[in-house]
Amino acid sequence: MIRLNVNGEDREVDVDPDTPLLWVLRDELQLTGTKYGCGIAACGACTVHMDGFPTRSCQTRVSDVEGAKITTIEGVDGKAASAVQAAWRELDVPQCGYCQSGQILAATALLAETPKPSDDDIDAAMSGNVCRCATYHRIRAAIHRASETMEG
Amino acid sequence: MLHLMQRMANAAPRPSRRSFLKLSAGAAGGLLIGVKLPGSLAQAAEGAASDQMFTPFVRITPDNLVTVLNKHLDMGQGNATGLATLVAEELDASTEQMRAEFAPADNAKYQNLLFGVQGTGGSTAIANSFEQYRKAGATARAMLVAAAAEAWGVAASEISVKAGTLSHPSGKSATFGEMAAAAAALDVPGDVTLKTPDQWVYIGKGFPRLDVANKTVGAPNTYGMDVQRDDQLVAVLTRPRAFGATVASLNADEARKVAGVVDVIDVPGHGVAVLATSTWPAIKAQGLLEIEWDESTAETRSSDALFDEYRKLAQAEGPVFRHDGDAAAQLEGAANVVEETFEFPYLAHGMMEPMVLTIHVEGDRATLWHPSQFQTSDQATAAAVLGIPQENVTVNTLYAGGSFGRRATPDARHVVEAATIAKIWGKSQPIKLVYTREDDTRAGYYRPMGVHKVRAGLDADGNLVAWHHRIVQQSLMSGTAFESFAVKDGIDSTSVEGVEDFSYAVSAFHGELHSPKVGVPVLWWRSVGHTQTAYVVETMIDRAAEAAGADPVAFRRAHLTRKTGSDAHDADNARKLGVLDKVVEMSGWGEGAPQGRFRGVAVHKSFNTYVAEVAEVSRRDDGTFKVEKVWCAVDCGVAVNPDNVKAQMEGGIGYGLGAILFDEITLTDGHVDQENFDTYRPLRMEDMPAVEVEVIASAAAPTGAGEPGTPPIGPAVANAIRAATGSVPSVLPLSKAGLA
Numbered sequence: 023m024i025r026l027n028v029n030g031e032d033r034e035v036d037v038d039p040d041t042p043l044l045w046v047l048r049d050e051l052q053l054t055g056t057k058y059g060c061g062i063a064a065c066g067a068c069t070v071h072m073d074g075f076p077t078r079s080c081q082t083r084v085s086d087v088e089g090a091k092i093t094t095i096e097g098v099d100g101k102a103a104s105a106v107q108a109a110w111r112e113l114d115v116p117q118c119g120y121c122q123s124g125q126i127l128a129a130t131a132l133l134a135e136t137p138k139p140s141d142d143d144i145d146a147a148m149s150g151n152v153c154r155c156a157t158y159h160r161i162r163a164a165i166h167r168a169s170e171t172m173e174g
Numbered sequence: 175m176l177h178l179m180q181r182m183a184n185a186a187p188r189p190s191r192r193s194f195l196k197l198s199a200g201a202a203g204g205l206l207i208g209v210k211l212p213g214s215l216a217q218a219a220e221g222a223a224s225d226q227m228f229t230p231f232v233r234i235t236p237d238n239l240v241t242v243l244n245k246h247l248d249m250g251q252g253n254a255t256g257l258a259t260l261v262a263e264e265l266d267a268s269t270e271q272m273r274a275e276f277a278p279a280d281n282a283k284y285q286n287l288l289f290g291v292q293g294t295g296g297s298t299a300i301a302n303s304f305e306q307y308r309k310a311g312a313t314a315r316a317m318l319v320a321a322a323a324e325a326w327g328v329a330a331s332e333i334s335v336k337a338g339t340l341s342h343p344s345g346k347s348a349t350f351g352e353m354a355a356a357a358a359a360l361d362v363p364g365d366v367t368l369k370t371p372d373q374w375v376y377i378g379k380g381f382p383r384l385d386v387a388n389k390t391v392g393a394p395n396t397y398g399m400d401v402q403r404d405d406q407l408v409a410v411l412t413r414p415r416a417f418g419a420t421v422a423s424l425n426a427d428e429a430r431k432v433a434g435v436v437d438v439i440d441v442p443g444h445g446v447a448v449l450a451t452s453t454w455p456a457i458k459a460q461g462l463l464e465i466e467w468d469e470s471t472a473e474t475r476s477s478d479a480l481f482d483e484y485r486k487l488a489q490a491e492g493p494v495f496r497h498d499g500d501a502a503a504q505l506e507g508a509a510n511v512v513e514e515t516f517e518f519p520y521l522a523h524g525m526m527e528p529m530v531l532t533i534h535v536e537g538d539r540a541t542l543w544h545p546s547q548f549q550t551s552d553q554a555t556a557a558a559v560l561g562i563p564q565e566n567v568t569v570n571t572l573y574a575g576g577s578f579g580r581r582a583t584p585d586a587r588h589v590v591e592a593a594t595i596a597k598i599w600g601k602s603q604p605i606k607l608v609y610t611r612e613d614d615t616r617a618g619y620y621r622p623m624g625v626h627k628v629r630a631g632l633d634a635d636g637n638l639v640a641w642h643h644r645i646v647q648q649s650l651m652s653g654t655a656f657e658s659f660a661v662k663d664g665i666d667s668t669s670v671e672g673v674e675d676f677s678y679a680v681s682a683f684h685g686e687l688h689s690p691k692v693g694v695p696v697l698w699w700r701s702v703g704h705t706q707t708a709y710v711v712e713t714m715i716d717r718a719a720e721a722a723g724a725d726p727v728a729f730r731r732a733h734l735t736r737k738t739g740s741d742a743h744d745a746d747n748a749r750k751l752g753v754l755d756k757v758v759e760m761s762g763w764g765e766g767a768p769q770g771r772f773r774g775v776a777v778h779k780s781f782n783t784y785v786a787e788v789a790e791v792s793r794r795d796d797g798t799f800k801v802e803k804v805w806c807a808v809d810c811g812v813a814v815n816p817d818n819v820k821a822q823m824e825g826g827i828g829y830g831l832g833a834i835l836f837d838e839i840t841l842t843d844g845h846v847d848q849e850n851f852d853t854y855r856p857l858r859m860e861d862m863p864a865v866e867v868e869v870i871a872s873a874a875a876p877t878g879a880g881e882p883g884t885p886p887i888g889p890a891v892a893n894a895i896r897a898a899t900g901s902v903p904s905v906l907p908l909s910k911a912g913l914a
Contacts, residue, residue: 026531029395045454054400055392058524060611061457064851067526084853095392096436110390114382117825118250119389120397120526126390145860152851154526154576155250156828158862162822168463 029097039085066151069124080153095123105168112165228314245284253299264311268338279549279569297781297878321357331866364411376472403604416472416844429459473693475846493664499682504640519838521621523809527575527615545574555586559593584654610667621699636722672707677737677743704885712776712889753786774893782877789890811874826883831858835914
């Protein structure tokens, strides 16, 4: 048994220790908001927060996260997350939407750390999150928008 | 593609509108079997009663929700909201009460009126549904009004409807929900009157996307990849590295030792499948399989060798797709001839959600859950493999994590694979076939590679007098069920679309197409033939302008203004001029690019939509180019949701840009060289230009938006690079020549 803390809850799972956190979340805990896109940490669809830091769950062994606090799209909250999700809805950012859980977690971590990001900050923080619908233009605008609403 | 669809539409019998409207009650209970919907959508579906279907497209329930059944697949292009907008408009519903749900596979009720089968593609979702879904809304409205008139003892003509409320001057009022049961019991009216455009409150204005809330919270059961049925097995199928190879020997000893692996099975004609109780064991075991392939009947040519063959073919005469005037003679006598040979690679679609499909076979019935893009053929294919009647196959469509054409496979290969695995497995257990990213990248169904050889002639005054265009490209349609519609006299219309309707004024035009047979499966890729034809035509027009000593915009205007002798081409040119003028104004083209920046322009018609784009680029110290800004003007007739049209242009530009900058699928001895996003480079945040889009106001019938933003971006960027370097890149991707 491997013990995990996901979205504030302690969970136990019976899987091989080398199982990527992604598949534990999706298949064992039914938290399917975290997406599989590439399996090699090249697309960011599987992004979760590990102790607040954006982490690629497809390249994180479940045995390595014991003792860490994992937050997924289903559990993310707080000022930055609320501002990001609201801005995503206000600007109709998603198209297919499959990458957006990861985009939102990456953007939330960015704004928590850097409340007034420049375009270069956005490039740096978001370059690991691929969107094949290329909603980047709106993601950028929505991050700026969320930054504004966090101030107010 | 459009020609294809028009031919299909002509060939397919169209059910009358009346026959659509007659279908109502009774079906709803069946509609809901097995449909898993996220959050509030699920509640709406479960709360629905069979007597509240107003037409096959609209359900109104006592909770005052209006659910629109979307006969199409929403893969991000927004048709779930688009069709709901059409219904809400005529129903005078509020935005808050609208919901969207995917319709089941039922060709009689839900066929694409341009295809004759149920399916999504060719940017047709709004175009073919515009009247049908507005009529569905108007029909439901008339029934609600009639029910209220009866309940209140007043004349129907005295009742008004606004934002989801029925009201009478006497002070009586009711919600749709309150009248739903009584209204659904009434006869469906034979005819209804639609609003005139000046009465529209949503169409052309705006409507919130209905899928966005769920897509920002990771809602369950949204995508095909999210499906989890009780007792489900996950299947991961290892396909041969060379297309057409078969299994010579298999050692699955190590794979079978992985905890969670249930079986490893040979799937004749397809490969080797690992079955496991969850996804990771299946993926892990796949990596432990030892398979030797027999490639004696496989396609083992390298892409370099194929290009050599294509280049040779480009020198030889081929079947003619268009011949107006004597292009050879005109070229002979031309004052100036510009000539170029272009090379386009195979491209993978690379949508974020890899291919996936869950199937459950129970006796002589089967249920599918997946983002079905061709419901009719997916349903028929599963039935054929399983040897059961087509109507015994239930298709549950979920949102797609992108497609760009990939999920609309005429041969429904993924359905064949899943059904074959289920059949071999034999037990009545849901099986979820998951493609890993590597499987998805290597599975074929690519945008075909191609070589185009073009010669354009100009007279001494700089007028275009001849265009000679030869294409070498594998046919998308040969050997598919669509062949009889799409291939005529050796010409696959999807190979020549975008050049066959060349509309610039020219004295003589001659076009030829070679369609070599290659064992690599090919498929439409966002905008189909246009990614190649628009690139070739629009960069050659720039070359011709340069030879004529003219500004690229001025040269285009001159050749779009002159009468062509074809009414169709003149009509196209008027709308091309409209978007060209708009993008020139938006970008300030006449003032020239700022210091250190270079600009290019392109205008193209695809799927009956006209798009012009100006790209502005800068050159980095290493000689590569960055696309800084793109201006885009689009004329798609009535834009039902203008902001969504803008979103599709933005996305179409980004999708096309990534491909021309970085992407190619190459083969070495028949083996695909790329496998994941490390070797098939996606466009990323820092590569995305700022994009400004304007939608031309139009009263014309709505056309498509999903694809037409893509074709002009390649040539607009290439022309900007020409402005910087003096030469147009003729081999894609640009990274191959160190330009990206």
